Amino acid sequence: MDTAVEDLLRRLAPQVLGAVVRRYGHFDTAEDAVQEALLAAATQWPSGGVPDAPLGWLVTVASRRLTDLLRADQARRRREETAWRWSFDVPAVSGTDDSLILLFLCCHPALRADAQVALTLRAVGGLTTREVARAFLVSEETMTRRITRAKQRIRASGQPFGLPPPASRQDRLAAVLHVLYLIFNEGYATTSGPSLHRADLSTEAIRLTRMVHRLLPDDSEVAGLLALMLLTDARRPARAAADGALVPMAEQDRSLWNAAFIEEGIALVTAALPRGATGPFQLQAAIAALHDEAPSAAATDWPQIVALYSLLLRLAPNPMTALNHAVAVAMASGPSAGLALLSDVSELSGDHRFHAVRGHLLEMSGDGAAAREAYLHAAGLAGSLPQQRYLRERAARLVSDPRA
């Protein structure tokens, strides 16, 4: 499709959905109607030209589609099924961007994380079900079911179209940020399949997080998350070798890193850190910034990274954070200090990353045989092919190394 038209449609998608749901309700059916309007525009606009008021065009077409879909629905359903208990306070929606309201709806706590992610990409990101399905390597049919169920659940929850009440707003925002982070991570650290990056998902996550940051410019965690994404994604060009193999950060060609993203990410986290309570995303962004600023792995400010991971562990205890903390400690104080900390994260013993880190630290400490064993064990647990190849190569290198 025409990229300019596609960009325009993706940007307008949440506004169209917001306008239609405000006027007519029926979030679930309206979402289908908007998809059909977007599809109609995608086929007509590239050749026929973009209308003068594209938003109005889309809202009109989507409203008409909604009327049709509701008519078909009504013919099928019995009347009592369309009655529901109105048990909520009607929230004020003026002065709030619809995109934000939609994000809160899509990340509703009644939904599982995979459903939140899928619905967010479709309803707010404007991706088609096929695109979402492709991004998550499931069939279109499976994704259709997942999205349909998610929408039914939101409908059943009686969630009104509006921001969550102030008392739960922070928790709900945390859920939104978590979903955006999951989307980013799915694109960055592909969990399965042949390709290391599903760059589109990372790009989409950054786009949506930028939007949230624009809507909530004073929220430090939103700024922290955007900074974290930019500072992480900045390394993407150096992360895979020409043959698709994974290049660890220590060995990456840092001149390939995206300088504009690094600059923007550092500016964001620098502005966010002194503002109010420091949240986990800001700390992770600060860590990423230290990596990105370092001219080499050896010249990285590891003691500062250790300090930030310690803070992060206290704020949001998590085995992956503990694992990264152990790596930073090893870099700052030597491999044996890092290895000693690994016993605290034994719950990760079924995860390839735990064994990969163990392999690295053992290799650093000179125990080639144990390192090789750890790498091979990690390779057996890794999901993505580039990761498996990387770990087996590390293991093979130790065999040919006379020191091993």
Added chain:
Amino acid sequence: MKYMILTYASQRDYDAMAGKAVDTEWTGEDFAAMHAFMTKFNQDLEEAGELVETRALDAPVHTRRVGGTPGLVTDGPYAETQEVLAGYWIVECESFDRATQLAMRLGECPAPAGAAATAYADVRPIVESSADLGF
């Protein structure tokens, strides 16, 4: 004195006007002719100083009914052939008869034969103050 002129349509009528295949066909010309008639009708009322306001309502499928059990809301409760309020005019004129005469002009609105035969409008006086009720 103020009167309300009310017109009615079923979901089926809305569908027909939207160009969907039902038993009554509205062609493009029918629709354009109706639109031109209504524009003229409203203009005349306005010029005569008799129009207070006029509105059309969206399709019956976009209806929420509240009531009965407290807190219960029902989506679009109408059967598709049931006629419900579709639009109204509030006119200010000298008498019920004048208001009726205005409403009768709506009968001249071009429409396909099937639609024209069953179309009707109600005229009802608006209750404005106790004086209107004769107190």
